[in-house]
Amino acid sequence: MVPPVRTLAVASIFWVAASWFRFAQAESISVATGSEPVTFNRHIAPILFRQCAECHRPGQVAPFSLLTYTDARKRAKALQEVTAAHLMPPWKSIAGYGRFIGERRLSESEIELFSQWAAQGAPEGFHGDLPDSPRFADGWKLGQPDLILTMPEVIPVPAEGRDVYRNVVFRLHIPSGKYIKAVEFRPSNRRLVHHAQLCLDTTGRARARDAADPAPGYDGTGKPPGQLFPGSLATWTPGHDPVPLPDGMSMPWPEEADLVVQLHLHPSGKPETEKSSIGFHLTDQPPRRSMADLLLLDMKVDIPPGEPAYRTWSQILLPIDVEVVGVFPHMHLLGREFKLTAYPPDGTPVPMLWIRDWDFNWQVYYQFVVPMKFTAGTRILMEAVHDNSEENIHNPNHPPRRVTWGEQTTDEMSVAFLQVMPVHEKEFPRLGLERRGFQLGIIRATQPPPAAPTSSPMP
Ligand code: HEC
Structure with a gap:
């Protein structure tokens, strides 16, 4: 349709x-x-x-x-x-x-x-x-993390010029029997850091590229330098408090994996440096449920110059009952509008997300207060609008030029990562992720340890 x-x-x-x-x-x-x-x-x-x-x-x-x-x-x-x-x-x-x-x-x-x-x-x-001035806890928002990594060297950011993307590689060791529940990214210089993305790399490629580049870290492109962390853990943006994974979820860490953090740095007008820290909150609870990112994307992006409302869309038919945990919409500078709607088999549309004035600089992961539950057969529709007119203040091209799909910020995208958990765990394979080649942010439920015996204390 x-x-x-x-x-x-x-x-x-x-x-x-x-x-x-x-x-x-x-x-x-x-x-x-x-x-x-x-x-x-x-x-x-x-x-x-x-x-x-x-x-x-x-x-x-x-x-x-x-x-x-x-x-x-x-x-x-x-x-x-x-x-x-x-x-x-x-x-x-x-x-x-x-x-x-x-x-x-x-x-x-x-x-x-x-x-x-x-x-x-x-x-x-x-x-x-006049009320009292607000007090802000300048410490960690979720309390003292179990594990903190700090960049070993500062990243210099020139006074002016283009935004800098830099990938920093860390050895991350999570003790056995522990799982990641929440991650808190802390920039040292809040005027510089536009956003940060956390990735996992098991290929050793990021480490090799870091070693080949004499400066701290290596150049990023805006593309995630590995497999993105799941959902709320993947991206940090200013002013957005860290959100732990939902109930029943935690992230296992492969033994030999590297953590790769991509920083998007924005020159402030004077030469500055950045040295970020990342705090990890761990849990003993292995994931009790599986979770995966479903990808909605329309790669047929080809926007004529001057076009003020170029439409793209993509949809997915849910093969099983799922709970949708959250969604990360993604477009670049020309994005204007983004909408996600579910059409359950009974036909009544369920609005999920609507952004009317997209801003590349304010991208966040939208985690539902309560995961949204949909039955098999529900169609989820993503609709996006790009504005390639001269009037779009975010248009990097004057005069506007033809823009197509691509990874540079000046190319375009039309994507939504939809995080879902199967309602019935055994149906997970029916999501067909392997078949479609999507291997994004998948967490598989692992066997929980035997429950500790509960004793009922006498009154
Ligand atoms: C999450 C962080 C954040 C919060 C919360 C926030 N602001 Fe801002 N504000 C910014 C940033 C960053 C800028 C500059 C860049 C921009 O315009 O996006 C800004 C810019 C502004 C500007 C200048 C806009 C312009 O076009 O020059 C005004 C005025 C402003 N904010 C007012 C407010 C008011 C009023 C509130 C509360 C009701 C508020 N802000 C809350 C981050 C924030």
């Missing part, structure tokens, strides 16, 4: 209309009532502290701090604009399309407060209303 492309466009128009309406409403409220003034100390600071300061404070990824009245006042208009446009806090999925761990968004009334505050001249308010 041809994907229902129509709905995308219609829905976007509806969305624009709805947000304009909200915006108009907010304006009229502030003008009409004027009863209780919206102040920094009472209304704005609590939102900034809770939703923005994590990144907008010294030493973090955002370019300026938003901790004080002076910081916020001079940007009142910008704060209103970025919140109304849903650009900040950065969270790309649209409410109502899947529920994800770590979702970060403002309520409509919070957005209105920013708008009213700007319209009223950004008053400070009573000092007594």
Whole structure:
């Protein structure tokens, strides 16, 4: 069946209309009532502290701090604009399309407060209303890891020029009887590191390339330098807290494997260096269930110059009952829109994920709060839109040129990695992964150790 492309466009128009309406409403409220003034100390600071300061404070990824009245006042208009446009806090999925761990968004009334505050001249308010400044634990987010690796040497990043991709190889030894449950990546310099990808290499190739390159690590291309870690463990992006593997899942580590970390580094304007650490949280629990990445991809990408809405799609028919743990959508600079929908055999579509304003720099793994369960025969459809027009501010080509599938950031992709666990473990082989040659992020359930005897203590 041809994907229902129509709905995308219609829905976007509806969305624009709805947000304009909200915006108009907010304006009229502030003008009409004027009863209780919206102040920094009472209304704005609590939102900034809770939703923005994590990144907008010294030493973090955002370019300026938003901790004080002076910081916020001079940007009142910008704060209103970025919140109304849903650009900040950065969270790309649209409410109502899947529920994800770590979702970060403002309520409509919070957005209105920013708008009213700007319209009223950004008053400070009573000092007594100001909440305490937020405290941030600058340590590990998930507590002290069981194992920490730190890069042996710093990676120099020039002041200017193109982004740097660098692969760093580590020997990782996980004690026998232990499994990886969560991984926490920590950059030393948050202004530099755009994202990091964790891979496993059992071929020795990464180690050989590292040895052949005299500088620390070796050049990356943006392509994963090995087999990506499963799901939430694969990618680190700024401001996204580490998410452990779901219940029943853990990652076994092959004895002789290397860990390869790819850093995407962005010059900051002055020469700097990076020395990242990676913390591993281990568990005694072997994986009780199997998990695999299903790949939805459309490689027929061939986007004519100037094309504002180039559509690609891919679908998969689930051969068995599965639980979908999460999804990692992937496009490059020209990506605009991404949608994932499930069509169970009974025909009622189930929205899974919708991103309307794709941004290459804010790619995250979307892990569902509760894995989504689908029966055999469900069709899962991925739809993507690329914008190769001059109007796309992320278009690297002026004038636009023809863009096709490829690994460079200036080529394009249209992919979704869908992580699934079979509902009935014995059906795993029926996913047919081997047959299709997909060997991505597969974890097979292993036999759990015999349960310890439970004694019921006397009251
Ligand atoms: C996860 C980290 C993160 C959080 C949380 C965050 N920001 Fe940002 N913000 C950034 C980064 C990085 C930039 C600069 C790059 C960009 O625009 O994407 C930025 C840029 C901005 C800008 C400038 C935009 C421009 O176009 O110049 C404003 C204004 C802003 N943020 C406001 C906010 C507000 C208000 C909040 C909270 C409601 C917030 N941010 C939350 C990371 C964050």
